[in-house]
Structure formats: structure tokens, C-alpha cells
Amino acid sequence: MTRQNNIQLDDADVTAFIPLWDMCNHEHGKITTDYNKELGRGECYALRDFKAGEQIFIFYGSRPNADLFLHNGLVYPNNEHDSLSISLGVSSSDPLRETKLALLTKLGLAGVTHFNLYRGPNPISAELLAFIRIFNMNQEELTKWSGQGLPGDLVSSDPSSAEAVGADIDRRAYTYLLTRCKLIVASYKETGGGDDISLHRKNVQLLKKCEVQMLEGAMKYLEETISKLPTAAAEEKSNN
Numbered sequence: 404m405t406r407q408n409n410i411q412l413d414d415a416d417v418t419a420f421i422p423l424w425d426m427c428n429h430e431h432g433k434i435t436t437d438y439n440k441e442l443g444r445g446e447c448y449a450l451r452d453f454k455a456g457e458q459i460f461i462f463y464g465s466r467p468n469a470d471l472f473l474h475n476g477l478v479y480p481n482n483e484h485d486s487l488s489i490s491l492g493v494s495s496s497d498p499l500r501e502t503k504l505a506l507l508t509k510l511g512l513a514g515v516t517h518f519n520l521y522r523g524p525n526p527i528s529a530e531l532l533a534f535i536r537i538f539n540m541n542q543e544e545l546t547k548w549s550g551q552g553l554p555g556d557l558v559s560s561d562p563s564s565a566e567a568v569g570a571d572i573d574r575r576a577y578t579y580l581l582t583r584c585k586l587i588v589a590s591y592k593e594t595g596g597g598d599d600i601s602l603h604r605k606n607v608q609l610l611k612k613c614e615v616q617m618l619e620g621a622m623k624y625l626e627e628t629i630s631k632l633p634t635a636a637a638e639e640k641s642n643n
Contacts, residue, residue, distance in 0.1 A: 405463075405474045410438055410445060421445055424461075429475065431483055432462035468613050478609040485522040487617045489587065491534060492516050502545045506537050509553060520584075522613075526621040527580070529558040536568060539575040570632040577632075581625040588618045 406425055407418035424436070424447055432450040439446050453459050463475060465484040472478050479485075493500050493507075507513045510533050518531035536557050540548070548554050556564040565573060591611055 408445065411440060411443065427459055427461040429463040429471070429477065429479060430460035431479070431481060432460075434462055434464060436461060468610055472606055472610050476603075476606070478606045478613065480609065480613060482613070483522065485613060485617060486519045486528075487614050488517045488519055489531075489583070490517055491531075491538070491583070493538060499540075499542060499545060502542070502549060503537050503540070506540075506545060506549050506554065507534065509549075510558060520617055520621045522617050522620065524624070525560075526617065526624050527560070531580075532560060532576075533557040535576040535580050536572055539579050540572060544572060570634075574629060574632050577625050577629050581622060581629070584618050584622045584625070588615060588622075591615055 406420055408421050408425075409416055410419050410421075411417070412419075424445070427447075430450070435450055436445065436447040438444070447461065450460060450462060463471065466474075466482075467484060467486040468478045468482050469488070471482070493503050497503065504513050507515075510530075512530055512534060515530060515534070518534060519528040520526050520531070521528065537545070537548075548557065556567040559565075591614075
């Protein structure tokens with residue numbers, strides 16, 4: 404599937420192998436390959452200067468390592484586009500389930516069951532932030548936010564949005580996600596190593612290592628964010 408390249412043949416889009424180019428390996432960069440309709444050919448521009456005899460790399464696209472491993476058979480440790488999908492949802496036994504789902508529906512998140520953590524300084528996706536905030540609201544808070552039109556502040560971590568949401572909700576939300584990340588990290592198990600393991604097994608180990616690093620990065624971010632939240636007394640004073 405990863406070797407199906409779109410070209411035009413007899414004014415129709417078809418997929419085809421591209422000899423030699425198909426053998427290029429991946430490194431971080433940007434997409435530099437496209438099909439030139441006027442000249443009827445695929446064109447690939449160098450990502451950077453390559454020396455004579457040096458391997459030529461191309462950028463496969465903004466894919467997390469899980470997708471690179473599944474579709475391309477590799478794991479890229481320095482993948483700036485890496486992400487980890489975690490499963491979250493509102494329990495059927497939650498007494499506030501319907502109210503929470505109604506608020507999630509306003510943001511188009513009612514049917515979403517997997518949310519992303521990213522590598523880097525801002526690991527929490529907007530969708531995940533909105534979910535953990537709504538998931539940790541009490542009845543009074545849900546009623547307040549449900550009475551608004553589109554609760555856009557719930558998907559933003561900007562200072563003004565965070566102030567509108569309130570430190571109390573965010574403390575509960577971030578603490579909940581921190582606990583969840585710790586549980587996920589604890590579920591990873593060490594696998595046997597050695598020089599005799601297969602390339603696929605080595606990639607599995609590397610993929611798990613990258614995922615744990617993302618979780619640890621998210622945990623550090625959450626701990627720092629929680630520590631910066633104003634106390635209940637300070638927030639009440641500010642509101643007064």
C-alpha cells in the first residue's frame with residue numbers, strides 16, 4: 404500500500420510503482436515529491452545537499468511512529484510528528500453521563516474514543532484537553548457550560564481560556580490525566596533483548612521506548628502545569 408504512487412495516465416489518476424525513487428528511505432523534512440501534470444512525470448526535489456555516494460532520503464509525511472511501523476516497517480526515534488493514541492470515554496454508570504455527552508456533542512467529540520498525546524513541549528491535543536475538562540466537571544459546572552453556545556474556551560490552554568475555565572476544573576482535569584498516564588506507563592513490560600532478535604522485534608522495542616518517552620514528557624508537563632495553577636484561595640481573591 405505504501406508503494407502506490409498517484410500518477411496520471413491517459414487523463415486518469417492511477418497508482419504505480421516508481422523505480423529507484425521507491426527505494427528512498429525516510430528522514431525528517433517536508434514533502435518534496437509531486438506529479439507534474441504539464442510534463443507528465445513525477446518530480447522529487449532533494450531535501451538538502453547530498454554528497455556523491457551518500458544515501459538520498461525523502462520525507463514520508465507527518466506520521467506517528469505507530470503508522471510508520473505499521474505501513475513502512477520502521478520506527479524513527481527523532482520523529483517530530485510522533486503521537487500516542489489513548490482510549491478515554493464516559494462510563495455508562497456515570498450519573499452525569501448524558502450531560503457530559505451533550506456538552507461533548509457541542510464540540511463534535513461525543514463519538515471520539517481515542518485522543519492524542521504529542522511529542523514536544525505541548526503534548527495535549529485540543530480534543531483531549533476538552534474531554535478531560537468536561538469529564539471532571541460536577542453538575543453545577545456542567546450546567547453552566549451547557550448553557551453557553553459553543554464552549555470554545557474548553558479546547559484552548561491559552562491564559563484567557565484557562566482563566567475562563569477556572570483553576571479548580573483544570574486541577575482536577577490535569578490530575579486525572581496525570582494519573583492515567585502513570586497507569587499506562589506502568590502497563591509497559593520489558594521484553595527480551597539481545598543481538599539475536601529480529602529487526603521487527605527491535606522496532607517493537609524502539610516503538611515502546613518512544614511511547615514511554617512521550618508519556619513521561621506529558622507527565623512532566625502535567626506536573627509543571629498543576630504546580631503553576633493558583634490555589635482556590637488565590638483564585639477566589641482574584642475573582643473578587
